[in-house]
Amino acid sequence: MPDYRVVIEYDGRGMVGWQRQKKGVSVQQSIEEALFKFCGEEIRIQGAGRTDAGVHALGQVANFSLQSLHKPHVVMNAVNYHLKPTSVVIISCEETDPEFNARFSATGRHYLYRIINRTAPLTVDYGLAWQFKRPLDHDAMHESAQLLVGRHDFTSFRAVACQAKSPLRTLEKLEVKRVGDEIQIGTSAQSFLHNQVRSMVGSLSLIGTGQWQKEDLLKALDAKDRQAAGPNAPPYGLYLIAVDYER
């Protein structure tokens, strides 16, 4: 029974997120149905990150087993053929060992959050970034962001519905930089809590406008209370860009 590891890209607009839901089409379901059309097997795939509705991915990773052996590029091309006309594609596929689990073997997850900081509405980036009208001080955001780096109890930055057993996470990186009108927030950790990136970005936006000072962010973290942090930034600015595994 061959095992495959795939890297998946998707446009989250119009999708209910990674996981199968009663209402609407999920990324997981799209791929599982395409696999069924390809080989007639009812496959369950395991993804590295359970992204929310509207969140995009440039490098989601998943694994699955098939009953029959096919060359990886055949699997990829066939699944992509059957995925049309959805907004999901497999961008690479390789055989892997049966122990590999996209979710539990992951040693790092990397997200990018895109803010377009301007008063004019978005055109080419519509649905692909968060338009933020008030001027944001990206240096202040970056400086404050460093307070969240390291091992902390991120209860204030997790969804109430978050199913993780522990609110402790080690944030490896939280970097804010500006490229013209665009503010890019890059963040890395072995794993994140549900809504953690979006709530961190929402809180950093309060720093950016000057509504919050550095101390307010620290107070929010220390409160260990979801109400203490800023609102979630919208999902459509968020991209799962890569997942790391040990060689």
Next chain:
Amino acid sequence: MPDYRVVIEYDGRGMVGWQRQKKGVSVQQSIEEALFKFCGEEIRIQGAGRTDAGVHALGQVANFSLQSLHKPHVVMNAVNYHLKPTSVVIISCEETDPEFNARFSATGRHYLYRIINRTAPLTVDYGLAWQFKRPLDHDAMHESAQLLVGRHDFTSFRAVACQAKSPLRTLEKLEVKRVGDEIQIGTSAQSFLHNQVRSMVGSLSLIGTGQWQKEDLLKALDAKDRQAAGPNAPPYGLYLIAVDYER
């Protein structure tokens, strides 16, 4: 009678291009109608580049006069309000002198062409880049591209319908670089012929696959015949990114 200079961004998908057409909605028409809704005046705007259907712009420039005086940010916000829900926005607006003409005062035009070089179909970049499946040698493309830089008769690289009096143009820059799967072709000139960028990119793609050698590109240029050059690259990979003016 105040004169305004605006920078315009648009998503070319679903638009018939810059210029008014009998069929479909043009960028020019969208803005002129929004101006009419704002101030009740029937304005004709002059754009720096008459982009084709499907071509995008991040920094198109246009000018127009109004009968009544309004602060530039009021004009911009009102027009953007009336442009909804189209894919066109004004990203900056300033008063200018009456001699300024977005088309004839331009001293430089900068275009970017985006190719995503991979076998998987596009998701987030669908309609925003050219998906090219066969591997492209970007170094060979860049090296050959330098043959086109300088002052040449670009008859082989202009649309048959091109209305310019002379086929002579001075190409200031034609640079090809790769960022991961993406090949970015940046080009600059005071002005371009109709379809010049797309036909240069189409020809460079033949170099990239190895179908053409450097000499073939030179032969195409020397032929002064549209049939001698490669096919036009599709419009949706092309962006007008900026227009220069003397101080």
